[in-house]
Amino acid sequence: MPIKINVHEQNVGAFSKLRCLVSIFGIQCQEQTQDFVVNNLAKVRMHFRVQNQVSPLACNILALPLEDKNKVKVIVSCQDTDVPFHSTVMLDKWTQFGSKQNCDIVVDKFRTCLLNVIIFASKVDDFCPAKIYHDADFTDFNLSAAEGSVAVHRVILAAHSDVFRAMLSHEWKETTEGRIEIEGVTLQTLRYLKQYMYLRKLPDDGLKPLLLLASYYLIDDLKADCLSRLVLNYKSGEWSSLLEFAVENKLSELISAIMLVSSAVDLEDHQNVQVKKQKLAQ
Incomplete structure (x- = not known):
């Protein structure tokens, strides 16, 4: 049986969040791919591969513009790999963006890895004087x-x-x-x-x-790039100040991006976010 991938996808503007549940059966070399469209600009291919039962899960990505005339910047961020990363993806080749040695579930020849991958895509203008x-x-x-x-x-x-x-x-x-x-x-x-x-x-x-x-x-x-840099660079425990800034200045897109990207928001924080969103809508 090959690698099995179950993905829950969420999209907010230029951001896409993929909650990947990767199940690995057996001991032979295996690989699996799955494609996604981000912000109607880029097609992103997730590629997972394992060499054997004890080797880490390798995660690769390929991103291509949906239209040849578009130049697209794609940023990939993940905190669940062995070394958390935040990097810009090359648009013309496979790029390994992480691996995970310690799986979340290990039962005999069955392994399961959980990955939360954030992908940001925006246009790159040719006009750069x-x-x-x-x-x-x-x-x-x-x-x-x-x-x-x-x-x-x-x-x-x-x-x-x-x-x-x-x-x-x-x-x-x-x-x-x-x-x-x-x-x-x-x-x-x-x-x-x-x-x-x-x-x-x-x-x-x-x-x-x-x-x-x-x-x-x-x-x-500029707005899209600032949103991306702010949200992807914030760490767990720092969301409150960024939320306060977003609400004070009525930046609904920033609030939505925070809710999408942050996987560290606990129930109380989530309730605070909902209250802030209601205030913003008033």
Whole structure:
């Protein structure tokens, strides 16, 4: 009998959570695959393999765009393997993302492994103007905070945000002055915003104010990447502060992602999440 896989799949936006129950029978080399679609962007193939009765379960993944014209970034995270991981998946080859030596159930020649795998998929835009990131001669707009301003190109703002596009397409005060004053943000956050728009790089910290900025100005790619980094990087016991931030700022997508990703939320925490969601809906 081959490896048997039972998978419970949950999807919230760009996130997909797979609760995999992998049953292994016998002692011979075995393998099994199963395909899933994540965020209507990528087809993800889970591949499980064992060499013999005492070898660990190897977990591999292959991700491909559903359409050839799309470039897709896929992030895989799992805390249930021998070495917990969080990595970006190559889109053109098998990538081993973990193994599990100690199975959850072992009875004679029967073994069972439980894995909670989180997969995130989002588009990667071809338009990434890194060559003009340091340009100062042709910048024609400024994003301003209380401490100072960041010089940018209007075409870059318009390419990333429909809000900025609408603003720059009409005779608004900000358009004629060539600058916009953004209240409640630091100069560093504006620098992080420029870094992302030009270089597609996220900072190691400062993600919460950057997420708020992305939500307000409808910068969908930045919003998705901030959500992914925040949720996948949080550890058990730290969800409360992130939930408070999400509720305070009415970030329903962040709350849904937290509920999907966190497998460490106990009953009391789960009830608190439900209360927060009700407050958010009011």
